[in-house]
Amino acid sequence: MTDPDESERLARLEDRIKALKASKEPRHHSEEHYSQAQVGWRMVTELVAGLMIGFGIGYGLDVLFGTLPILLVLFTMLGLVAGIKTMMRSARELQRQESARQGDGNDNAADAGGEKRTKDGD
Template sequence: MSEPDPKTRLDDLEARIAAAKSAKEQRPHQEEHYSQAQVAWRMVTELVAGLGIGFGIGYGLDSLFGTLPWLMVLFTFLGLAAGVNVMMRTAKEVQAANPAPAAGEDKRDDEDGD
């Protein structure tokens, strides 16, 4: 028994790949359920990372120069400021991706009947 033509096999493979890709695209996207929690954890991580990096730089410089705790305190506050700055940037990204409904479209106004 001879094997099928390589072109036929290649066409069959391409058809199966296309079918698998289309089946994958049709599945519902489950990530939306956790998106707010993911954003919150991202913001917490950014803040803690800023604090930790600032503390580490300050402590290292204090150890090097023998000025403990002055540079550690200074760089911890700078790390806090950097972490808050990155958090605000993340909040702006999320806000741009998910715009709020217009102020005139409040459903509570319709329910009162006044």
């Protein structure tokens, strides 16, 4: 039989091992803290990616149909709009994460319009 003192030591050792294993586990990317520079570069990248995709689609369709400037301009503008929309979605997501981390719990302020809504939908 094991001594009570020894079983107590083993329990403490197991707790320490669990704590060390938990600290070494990879965290989910949503739990990571991003610096402001990382957030800014992410948003710039999203905007530029939208522009480039729109430009590429527009140019390709213009070459295919032989209407060079029309579709290029149209799809570049659509790419700009898509990039801005993605940027705003990312900003809203980061704002919700920040308010949740601060323990605010008020996600209504981060709605698309920034308006607080009441229970009866006003």
